[in-house]
Structure formats: C-alpha cells, structure tokens
Amino acid sequence: MTETREVIAEFVGVERHYEMGTTIVRALDGVSVRIRRGEYIAIMGRSGSGKSTMLNLLGCLDRPTAGEYVLGGKRVSELSDDELSVLRGKTIGFIFQSFNLIPQLTVLENLEVPLFYQGRVGAESRRKAEQLATRVGLDGRLDHKPMELSGGQQQRVAIARALMNDPLFLLADEATGNLDSRTEAEILSLLDELHGEGVTVVMVTHNERVARHAERTIWLRDGKVERIVENLDRVDTYTGGAHSGVAQPSVGAAGEEAR
Amino acid sequence: MISELMRIVRLGIKSLLLHKLRSFLTMLGLLFGVAAVIGMLAIGEGASFEALQRIKALGSTNIIIRSQKPPQTQESTSADVFNAVSYGLTYRDADRIASVVREAELVVQVREKPAEMRQGPYWVSSIVLGTEPEFLRVSNMRMREGRWLTPTDLVRQKNVAVLGATLAETLFPLDDPLDQTVRVDADRYRVVGVLDELGRASGSVGPPLDACMFIPLTTSRARFGDETTTTSGGSFSRERVELHEIRVRLREIDQVIPAANVLRTLIDDAHRSQNDVVITVPLELLREAEESKRLWNFMLGCMAGISLLVGGIGIMNVMLATVTERTREIGIRRALGAKKSHIVRQFVVETGVLSAIGGLAGVGVGIGFPFLIERLFGKPTITLPEHVILAFGISAAVGVAFGIYPAWRAANMDPVEALRHE
Ligand SMILES: Nc1ncnc2c1ncn2[C@@H]1O[C@H](COP(=O)(O)OP(=O)(O)OP(=O)(O)O)[C@@H](O)[C@H]1O
Ligand SMILES: [Mg+2]
Numbered sequence: 001m002t003e004t005r006e007v008i009a010e011f012v013g014v015e016r017h018y019e020m021g022t023t024i025v026r027a028l029d030g031v032s033v034r035i036r037r038g039e040y041i042a043i044m045g046r047s048g049s050g051k052s053t054m055l056n057l058l059g060c061l062d063r064p065t066a067g068e069y070v071l072g073g074k075r076v077s078e079l080s081d082d083e084l085s086v087l088r089g090k091t092i093g094f095i096f097q098s099f100n101l102i103p104q105l106t107v108l109e110n111l112e113v114p115l116f117y118q119g120r121v122g123a124e125s126r127r128k129a130e131q132l133a134t135r136v137g138l139d140g141r142l143d144h145k146p147m148e149l150s151g152g153q154q155q156r157v158a159i160a161r162a163l164m165n166d167p168l169f170l171l172a173d174e175a176t177g178n179l180d181s182r183t184e185a186e187i188l189s190l191l192d193e194l195h196g197e198g199v200t201v202v203m204v205t206h207n208e209r210v211a212r213h214a215e216r217t218i219w220l221r222d223g224k225v226e227r228i229v230e231n232l233d234r235v236d237t238y239t240g241g242a243h244s245g246v247a248q249p250s251v252g253a254a255g256e257e258a259r
Numbered sequence: 260m261i262s263e264l265m266r267i268v269r270l271g272i273k274s275l276l277l278h279k280l281r282s283f284l285t286m287l288g289l290l291f292g293v294a295a296v297i298g299m300l301a302i303g304e305g306a307s308f309e310a311l312q313r314i315k316a317l318g319s320t321n322i323i324i325r326s327q328k329p330p331q332t333q334e335s336t337s338a339d340v341f342n343a344v345s346y347g348l349t350y351r352d353a354d355r356i357a358s359v360v361r362e363a364e365l366v367v368q369v370r371e372k373p374a375e376m377r378q379g380p381y382w383v384s385s386i387v388l389g390t391e392p393e394f395l396r397v398s399n400m401r402m403r404e405g406r407w408l409t410p411t412d413l414v415r416q417k418n419v420a421v422l423g424a425t426l427a428e429t430l431f432p433l434d435d436p437l438d439q440t441v442r443v444d445a446d447r448y449r450v451v452g453v454l455d456e457l458g459r460a461s462g463s464v465g466p467p468l469d470a471c472m473f474i475p476l477t478t479s480r481a482r483f484g485d486e487t488t489t490t491s492g493g494s495f496s497r498e499r500v501e502l503h504e505i506r507v508r509l510r511e512i513d514q515v516i517p518a519a520n521v522l523r524t525l526i527d528d529a530h531r532s533q534n535d536v537v538i539t540v541p542l543e544l545l546r547e548a549e550e551s552k553r554l555w556n557f558m559l560g561c562m563a564g565i566s567l568l569v570g571g572i573g574i575m576n577v578m579l580a581t582v583t584e585r586t587r588e589i590g591i592r593r594a595l596g597a598k599k600s601h602i603v604r605q606f607v608v609e610t611g612v613l614s615a616i617g618g619l620a621g622v623g624v625g626i627g628f629p630f631l632i633e634r635l636f637g638k639p640t641i642t643l644p645e646h647v648i649l650a651f652g653i654s655a656a657v658g659v660a661f662g663i664y665p666a667w668r669a670a671n672m673d674p675v676e677a678l679r680h681e
Contacts, residue, residue, distance in 0.1 A: 061594060061674045082598045089596015100591045100678070104273045117596040121262055165596070 005036035008168050008200065009058060014067035016053050016223075027053040029223035030067070035169060035202060040195045042211035042231075043204045045220035051204040052173055054220065058202060059171045060088040072168060089117050093162025095203075097174035099154040101146035107133065107157050108142040114164045125164070132160040136190060152183035159190060169200035176210060188213050189237040196238030213237075264608075271609035274581070285577045286617035288570035289654050293621025294628060296563035296650040297642065301629035303559060305640035307552040313463045314548060317541035318399055320364075322507040322519055323464050324348065324356075324526065326500055329535040343486050343497035346535040350501050352526070359525055360507060362514040365393045369465075369504035370479045372487070376472055377442040378430040385426060387443055388471045389479020397506045398468060405437050405452030413475040420448035421473040424456035429470075441472065446482055448474060464539050465504055515542045563650070570617070571657035578610055578665035589669050590677025599670035606666035607659060614658020618651045625650065 016028040027050045043051045056062040069076040101110050111129035136156040162170050176184040195201050211217050212235045219226040275282040326347025357366045370389035395407045412419050427436050436450045457469050488497045519540045526536050629640035
C-alpha cells in the first residue's frame with residue numbers, strides 16, 4: 001500500500017562530505033530514499049552513521065555535496081539561500097532533542113515564529129497557535145515562558161510549533177532523547193496520533209522501542225543505507241479520534257484532518 | 260509591515276530585558292555621550308552668547324579709543340613728584356580724528372574723573388563722566404526719565420547731571436532723583452535725567468556706565484581741570500590727561516576695519532608709539548569671538564565624536580557577545596524559515612532600540628544638565644534644538660552602524676552549526 005502514496009521528498013545518490021584537514025569524511029555516501037505522503041519513518045544506526053546529517057539535508061538546513069535532493073518538486077541544490085529559507089519555512093516542521101524553544105518568548109510567541117517569517121502575523125496565526133496548543137494538550141499555558149514548563153510540555157510546544165506551517169513532513173532528531181520513559185510514551189503517542197491524522201513523520205532514534213512506532217526503519221551504516229525494514233510488529237497507539245493515551249481528547253483533530 | 264516592525268521592536272526589548280544590567284550599562288555609554296554633547300554645547304553656546312552680547316553692546320560700527328597709563332611711567336620715582344605725568348588722548352587728537360576719518364558719523368569725547376558723590380546722607384565713590392550729547396547714541400543707552408545732556412548744557416557749562424541706573428538707586432533709594440542735587444566736592448549738580456540699566460553689557464570696555472554720573476564735557480573741564488592728583492601710600496602723584504576716551508561711530512559696517520587702520524596710524528604718529536592709547540574695535544572682537552566659538556564647537560564636536568565612538572564600541576562588544584550567546588536561537592529561527600535578512604533585521608533593530616533608549620535618556624539628561632548649571636552657577640546656557648537632534652542622530656547612527664557587523668555575523672552562521680551550539 002505504501003507504493004501508492006505520492007512521493008514528497010526524494011534523495012537520489014545524495015552525498016555529504018566534510019573536509020577535515022586533509023581527510024574527507026563521507027557523512028553520507030550515496031543515499032537514495034523516497035518519502036511518501038503520510039509515511040512514518042524511523043532512521044537508525046550507530047553513532048556517527050550519518051543520521052543527523054541526513055535529517056539536516058532533508059530539512060534543507062544543509063545542501064548535498066553531490067547527488068540530488070528533490071523536495072516538493074524542487075531541486076534543493078539549485079536554490080539560493082533565501083529560497084531555501086522560504087522552502088524550509090513552508091514545508092518542514094522541526095522537532096529537536098533539546099526542544100529548542102526560544103527562552104525569552106512565551107509559548108504563544110514561540111508558536112507564532114514560523115508564520116511570522118512567512119509574513120503571516122495577527123489574528124490568523126494566533127488562532128492557529130491556540131488551536132494547536134489545545135491539540136497537543138497545552139491549554140492555558142500560552143503565556144508561560146519555556147522555563148516554566150516541564151520537558152514533556154516543552155516538547156509538546158515544539159511539536160505544535162512544527163505543525164504551525166502545515167508542513168509536508170515533521171523531522172524529529174532524537175525527539176524523546178531527553179525525556180523519561182513515561183513522558184517519552186506520551187510524546188510518541190502524540191506523534192502516533194498526528195500520523196494517524198495524516199501527518200508525515202521522519203524521526204531519528206537510537207532506541208528500537210521508539211523506532212517500532214514507525215512504519216519503516218531506514219538503517220544507516222557509515223553514511224550508506226544498510227537496509228530498510230518494514231515494521232511488522234509496529235506499535236500504534238492511534239485509535240482514530242477520541243482515545244485514551246495522554247493527549248487530550250483531540251479538540252483540534254477535526255481541523256487537522258481537514259487539511 | 261508596521262505590525263511586523265512593532266513585533267521586532269518588542270522582541271528586541273524582550274531580549275534586552277533578558278540581561279537588564281548589561282543592557283543598562285551599555286546604554287549608559289551612549290547616554291553620557293549624548294548628554295555630554297548636548298550639555299557642553301549648551302554651556303558653550305550660553306558663554307559665547309554672553310560674550311557676543313557684550314561686544315554687540317559696544318556697537319559693531321563703533322571704534323573705542325582709550326587713554327591708558329603707559330607702562331614705563333607706572334613706576335614713577337620721587338623725582339617726578341612735582342611734574343605731572345602727561346599721557347593719553349588730547350583735544351587735538353579728537354579734532355584730527357574728526358577731520359581725517361571722514362566716514363565717521365560721530366566722534367564723541369569723554370573725560371573721566373573719579374570722585375565722591377553725595378546726596379543727603381548717601382554717598383558713593385564712582386566716576387564723573389564728562390561727555391557730549393552724542394554719547395547717548397554711541398553708547399546705545401536709553402533714558403529712563405528726564406532728559407539727556409544738550410548742546411546748551413555744554414555751551415553754558417551747566418552744572419547738570421544724568422545718573423546711571425545703579426548710581427541713581429544708590430543715591431536716591433527712596434526718592435525720585437529728578438531735579439534733586441548731587442554734590443561732588445564743593446559743586447552741586449542738578450539731576451536732569453536717569454538712564455536705563457545696561458546690565459551685563461555695562462563696562463566691558465571703560466568704566467561701568469550704570470554706576471557713572473554724566474555731566475557736560477565743558478563742565479567737567481572747567482570744574483576738574485586736566486590734572487588729577489592721587490594719593491596712595493603716603494606719596495602722591497599727578498597725572499595730566501585731557502581726554503580718557505574718544506568714541507567714533509561709522510556710518511557703515513564695511514568702513515569699520517579701514518577706519519580702524521587709519522586711526523591706528525594716526526594715533527601712532529601723534530603719540531610716537533608711546534603706548535598710551537588703546538584702540539578697541541568691537542567688530543574685530545566680534546569676529547574673534549565668532550572664530551573662537553567655531554573652534555570651540557569643532558573641538559566639542561571631536562570630543563563628542565570620540566565619546567559616541569566609545570559608546571558605539573561598547574554596543575558592538577555587547578552585541579557580539581549577545582550574538583554568540585544566542586547562536587542557538589539564531590539556528591532555531593533559521594530552521595523555522597528565517598532568511599538571513601530577517602536575522603540581520605532582528606539584531607540591527609535590537610541595537611537600534613538599545614541606542615535609541617540610551618540616546619533618549621541622554622537627551623533628557625543633556626537638557627536637564629544645563630538647567631542645573633544655570634541654577635547652581637548662574638551661567639547662562641542655551642540648548643539649541645538642532646544640537647539635541649544632532650546628538651541624538653549621531654548616537655542612533657553610531658548604534659546602528661556598530662550593530663551591523665554583529666548582525667551580519669549572526670545572519671551568516673551555518674544553521675546546522677548554530678543548532679548544535681551549546
Ligand atoms: N560539521 C562537521 N564537520 C566535520 N565532520 C562532521 C560534521 N558533522 C558531522 N560530521 C561527521 O559526519 C559523520 C556523521 O555525523 P552525524 O552527526 O550525522 O552522525 P549521527 O548518526 O547523527 O550520530 P549520533 O547518533 O551520535 O548523533 C560523523 O563521522 C561526524 O563526525
Ligand atoms: Mg545525531
């Protein structure tokens with residue numbers, strides 16, 4: 001069934017080299033993968049295998065040294081820095097291991113940042129921020145500063161922020177790496193839910209238990225794709241609407257599905 | 260667009276509030292720079308205004324020629340005791356000036372005699388100034404009451420007097436002085452008029468006119484003669500001075516400098532470089548004062564520039580630290596779709612806010628400071644709006660100029676590196 005879905009991002013023989021003095025580190029060495037709409041992908045591999053490098057390339061934070069990356073029909077290596085920024089702002093939602101909220105801004109203001117850079121400020125972005133805050137279970141926390149929130153709550157804000165621009169896909173690098181196992185479960189079930197509602201998710205993890213939430217796992221080794229595994233024993237906490245889990249009964253779910 | 264800018268400004272303020280003390284100290288740098296510029300310019304402007312007023316009060320078309328005791332005769336020995344020391348301007352000088360300087364509108368002679376003036380129980384020692392009717396015009400004085408000296412007074416050598424404002428106050432603290440008498444030595448003078456006060460401008464060259472008593476030149480000559488005997492420390496000396504001052508008024512301002520040159524030659528010839536006459540040309544003083552004011556302003560400008568430069572360097576230093584500290588934030592913003600220009604704008608606005616607040620506070624202090632000087636020291640100060648605008652403008656420009664490099668650094672960070680930054 002995977003094959004029928006539309007390809008939204010494609011790596012064709014992508015390489016990323018780092019020059020370290022005289023030696024060249026091939027962080028990625030000929031990677032070809034496709035990401036289809038609505039997929040849930042985990043990237044695994046040993047430390048230094050190129051997972052973060054791959055994610056940064058997928059997120060247009062970086063450009064391939066060689067090979068081709070096509071995102072939303074555009075060849076990334078041909079874009080200028082500004083065009084890359086715009087593409088990133090419109091199509092990608094980042095979730096980081098260390099949450100990466102801007103400390104001096106309130107939750108609401110953090111949520112509004114992505115739309116601000118698209119020139120979308122005012123009532124629309126505020127409404128959307130409130131809606132997504134509710135969606136991730138952060139009602140009534142909009143005026144708090146990140147420091148006043150727990151790690152799990154901060155990651156929820158980050159997830160809501162990643163969804164503000166209705167991205168083509170979410171990119172998560174060790175999104176649960178800084179959380180205890182209970183909170184990890186909560187965040188994973190939130191991601192499961194979002195995936196269930198149609199959001200494409202690509203996440204990097206070290207943890208097989210975490211990876212089992214994804215439909216496919218891409219294993220990297222020394223910058224190459226070692227194998228791609230369909231997760232037959234997949235854990236999915238998504239129950240298609242109001243369900244148990246930790247996330248609030250999804251008030252904003254209807255809006256998300258309408259996308 | 261406006262709301263976008265408002266947002267960036269608000270964000271800037273928030274970021275600055277993150278390090279209140281640091282932002283405050285940085286602002287102090289600019290604050291003092293701006294305040295110093297405004298304050299110093301105001302004091303300088305006030306001082307030069309006063310100087311210029313004094314000079315203008317002398318009359319810019321006037322030339323004032325005064326007798327002075329030549330230096331070599333000042334240490335008079337006992338051998339000279341019976342011979343009067345003779346120096347200074349003579350009646351002949353006055354005639355010659357009147358005939359040589361054709362462009363002169365007025366040539367007025369002045370005799371000065373230190374004396375004690377008495378009226379009832381009041382007495383004061385001041386100067387009796389014998390002069391001609393035209394003196395009123397060349398000295399730019401005005402009558403408060405009564406009349407000024409007339410040609411008839413001179414012809415008849417009348418014992419009439421016009422009082423300077425402060426002298427009238429001293430001798431007649433309670434009554435109207437008009438038609439009363441003032442005694443000088445054995446003579447009585449009828450007061451026919453009182454002058455308006457000259458104030459600050461009184462007596463910058465010559466005696467303080469507000470404290471003088473004015474009588475007809477001819478009367479002065481008849482009553483006091485040309486010789487003065489002064490006793491000091493047991494010995495006495497006699498001096499012979501015909502005229503103490505000649506004031507020349509020219510018709511046009513362009514005639515002043517050539518006429519002054521002619522006068523100098525004329526006096527040098529007549530007095531054989533005895534050095535017993537001083538020529539004061541208010542117009543030259545005015546030019547000098549204006550020149551020194553320009554110099555002063557230029558020096559102030561340099562100092563102001565330096566202090567603002569120091570403030571600017573402080574700002575740049577802090578902004579570089581801020582940028583380094585907020586590398587991660589920059590990475591996040593780039594990941595969320597910020598272009599380089601967005602980052603530049605953010606940091607430039609932040610610097611702008613910092614320097615604008617510092618500059619505004621500096622304007623406040625800078626305007627308040629001269630007031631304080633005026634209150635405490637009674638020195639006049641003048642705060643010109645263009646100086647305020649200049650100081651604020653420079654500080655804002657310095658702030659932004661020094662903010663551009665840190666902002667550029669911020670914008671050109673590699674997003675991946677920035678996100679990894681601890
Ligand atoms: N900026 C860089 N300069 C030089 N080498 C780099 C740079 N970034 C990554 N590398 C190298 O590229 C390789 C892949 O790094 P990457 O960060 O993608 O690994 P990873 O799979 O994310 O590892 P981890 O699980 O530890 O996060 C490593 O060998 C690393 O040393
Ligand atoms: Mg990594």
